[in-house]
Amino acid sequence: MISSIxxxxxxxxxxxxAGERRAAxxxxxxxxxxxxxxxxxxxxxxxxxxxxxxxxVARLGFQHYPEFQSALQDELAAQLQSPASRTxxxxxxxxxxxxxxxxxxxxxxxxxxxHLSDKQLADIAARLADRRGKTxxxxxxxxxxxACYMAAHLAIVQPNVFHLTGQESVWRDRLIxxxxxxxxxxxxIRRYQDSLVRFAETAHQRGVQIVLFTDQWLSPIxxxxxxxxxxxxxxxxxxxxxxxxxxxAETLIGAVTRQxxxxxxxxxxxxxxxx
Amino acid sequence: MISSIxxxxxxxxxxxxAGERRAAxxxxxxxxxxxxxxxxxxxxxxxxxxxxxxxxVARLGFQHYPEFQSALQDELAAQLQSPASRTxxxxxxxxxxxxxxxxxxxxxxxxxxxHLSDKQLADIAARLADRRGKTxxxxxxxxxxxACYMAAHLAIVQPNVFHLTGQESVWRDRLIxxxxxxxxxxxxIRRYQDSLVRFAETAHQRGVQIVLFTDQWLSPIxxxxxxxxxxxxxxxxxxxxxxxxxxxAETLIGAVTRQxxxxxxxxxxxxxxxx
DNA sequence: CAAAATACGTAACATACGATACAGCGCTCG
DNA sequence: CGAGCGCTGTATCGTATGTTACGTATTTTG
Numbered sequence: 001m002i003s004s005i006x007x008x009x010x011x012x013x014x015x016x017x018a019g020e021r022r023a024a025x026x027x028x029x030x031x032x033x034x035x036x037x038x039x040x041x042x043x044x045x046x047x048x049x050x051x052x053x054x055x056x057v058a059r060l061g062f063q064h065y066p067e068f069q070s071a072l073q074d075e076l077a078a079q080l081q082s083p084a085s086r087t088x089x090x091x092x093x094x095x096x097x098x099x100x101x102x103x104x105x106x107x108x109x110x111x112x113x114x115h116l117s118d119k120q121l122a123d124i125a126a127r128l129a130d131r132r133g134k135t136x137x138x139x140x141x142x143x144x145x146x147a148c149y150m151a152a153h154l155a156i157v158q159p160n161v162f163h164l165t166g167q168e169s170v171w172r173d174r175l176i177x178x179x180x181x182x183x184x185x186x187x188x189i190r191r192y193q194d195s196l197v198r199f200a201e202t203a204h205q206r207g208v209q210i211v212l213f214t215d216q217w218l219s220p221i222x223x224x225x226x227x228x229x230x231x232x233x234x235x236x237x238x239x240x241x242x243x244x245x246x247x248x249a250e251t252l253i254g255a256v257t258r259q260x261x262x263x264x265x266x267x268x269x270x271x272x273x274x275x
Numbered sequence: 276m277i278s279s280i281x282x283x284x285x286x287x288x289x290x291x292x293a294g295e296r297r298a299a300x301x302x303x304x305x306x307x308x309x310x311x312x313x314x315x316x317x318x319x320x321x322x323x324x325x326x327x328x329x330x331x332v333a334r335l336g337f338q339h340y341p342e343f344q345s346a347l348q349d350e351l352a353a354q355l356q357s358p359a360s361r362t363x364x365x366x367x368x369x370x371x372x373x374x375x376x377x378x379x380x381x382x383x384x385x386x387x388x389x390h391l392s393d394k395q396l397a398d399i400a401a402r403l404a405d406r407r408g409k410t411x412x413x414x415x416x417x418x419x420x421x422a423c424y425m426a427a428h429l430a431i432v433q434p435n436v437f438h439l440t441g442q443e444s445v446w447r448d449r450l451i452x453x454x455x456x457x458x459x460x461x462x463x464i465r466r467y468q469d470s471l472v473r474f475a476e477t478a479h480q481r482g483v484q485i486v487l488f489t490d491q492w493l494s495p496i497x498x499x500x501x502x503x504x505x506x507x508x509x510x511x512x513x514x515x516x517x518x519x520x521x522x523x524a525e526t527l528i529g530a531v532t533r534q535x536x537x538x539x540x541x542x543x544x545x546x547x548x549x550x
Numbered sequence: 551c552a553a554a555a556t557a558c559g560t561a562a563c564a565t566a567c568g569a570t571a572c573a574g575c576g577c578t579c580g
Numbered sequence: 581c582g583a584g585c586g587c588t589g590t591a592t593c594g595t596a597t598g599t600t601a602c603g604t605a606t607t608t609t610g
Contacts, residue, residue, distance in 0.1 A: 010392030017587055028390050029491050029505035033352050036311060047498055049589045065568060077308050101526050102388050106381055113377050142427055145420035152417055153514060237529035239428060247518050251376050254512035292557055324559045340598060
């Protein structure tokens with residue numbers, strides 16, 4: 001049963017030629033407002049010609065463009081009349097195969113943040129924003145991209161941010177640059193990597209402050225860490241999910257940026273002018 | 276301060292003549308959809324003539340009727356973009372500073388998946404699981420870690436997965452290895468990178484199938500993409516959030532793994548023994 | 551109560567919008 | 581490699597839509 005136009009589109013998008021598919025994609029991306037504008041606006045937004053738009057709506061089964069618009073409006077009207085139906089629809093209305101994973105991820109996010117106090121996040125953010133020391137980031141096999149993501153953002157708002165990458169021997173040698181005022185952010189989830197544990201231990205001995213992102217079973221690095229963020233990772237999939245850790249990372253990035261606002265604004269302007 | 280047109284109306288409805296007041300009342304009653312229809316429909320619904328409708332919108336301060344409609348659409352767009360404000364949910368029950376970002380992220384996830392059909396995901400997963408061709412992944416400044424994350428997983432369950440990294444000239448030269456049977460996964464959100472667009476264009480010309488992860492405003496690469504995944508990125512932070520795209524990526528990773536289950540299990544055992 | 555001013559609708563007009571015919575192009579298949 | 585098909589954009593056309601002028605009705609004021 002197809003109830004909404006959005007479903008109708010995603011149902012037939014596979015059978016569409018390239019141009020109409022582009023129209024479909026822009027409509028889905030800006031659903032449904034682009035469809036309420038004129039054919040000309042819709043077409044330029046999609047980067048196709050107006051006849052293609054008309055062929056697109058014809059393929060959806062509408063006789064005229066206005067008829068298509070009316071359908072969209074009716075749908076919108078139904079949505080606006082009962083806002084409750086929108087909020088309370090998590091019981092997977094589409095019942096598809098992806099929903100379980102989405103539901104699990106949403107739960108993971110909520111659970112993760114429930115066990116995470118504002119104060120803890122504020123403390124970590126303050127530590128990361130402290131510009132007297134350097135910040136190093138590193139991750140494991142699957143989590144190093146998270147370290148990379150975080151480093152990319154932090155490096156913009158403050159100096160002395162380093163993502164440790166490449167060969168183990170290379171980043172291990174960087175230990176020599178680390179001291180008491182420095183922060184080491186480590187991402188490590190199962191199966192925990194020995195190399196990272198050893199690295200963390202040595203860093204700890206040198207007085208480096210360690211911020212650990214790990215799963216709920218806690219990497220052995222937690223022994224040495226000053227701050228531990230335990231994210232839920234269980235999802236109905238062959239792999240663990242790092243989504244919760246990802247969102248915590250984004251939260252911290254936001255907090256650090258806000259904290260450095262005054263300085264970072266100036267810094268960002270400087271960076272812009274360097275382009 | 277008057278922010279919405281509805282407020283503007285209730286502000287001035289007292290100074291309006293009878294006919295225009297009827298127009299105002301029917302608009303409020305069916306807000307805002309009546310205003311998006313034609314003047315004729317609006318007028319018959321209100322029981323007045325079309326010039327009265329036009330005088331009504333003129334009194335609200337709009338030069339033309341289309342201008343009035345655009346304003347309504349913009350308002351609707353703002354509402355639909357941030358479901359948090361629309362739903363009457365208690366503004367962060369625990370009142371923490373992190374909650375807004377978490378709430379926004381949860382909304383983004385839900386919205387993103389709402390516009391994503393199971394079929395579309397299944398199509399993409401099938402394409403990625405097709406082992407007759409190679410799979411290349413690349414991302415922009417902030418999204419390359421996502422490409423990296425996805426590549427790390429996909430490379431385990433199947434051969435011929437390559438994360439394009441390093442210098443632009445290096446990965447651009449890899450175009451020579453790409454053909455019709457290959458898939459190129461690109462992550463690109465604002466501000467879209469020219470280099471990626473050019474890369475996508477040439478790849479497209481060579482017949483490479485492009486799977487694009489982008490934001491709701493669609494990277495120009497959408498022109499060349501076979502499949503487009505539009506994720507919500509808006510959060511109350513200085514940065515855009517890639518969390519929605521991250522979860523979609525995890526979903527696809529899971530789907531591909533399930534699809535290749537039989538083969539990948541053997542492959543994973545082999546990998547284990549190589550350690 | 552009368553006269554003027556305001557409000558409203560009918561009807562004619564112009565514009566801009568959707569629809570269509572046609573030609574060029576790329577792609578597929580023999 | 582060539583012929584055929586299908587997709588796409590340009591240019592044109594008809595029409596629905598917003599707009600305006602004007603006359604009538606209604607209310608307001610002296």
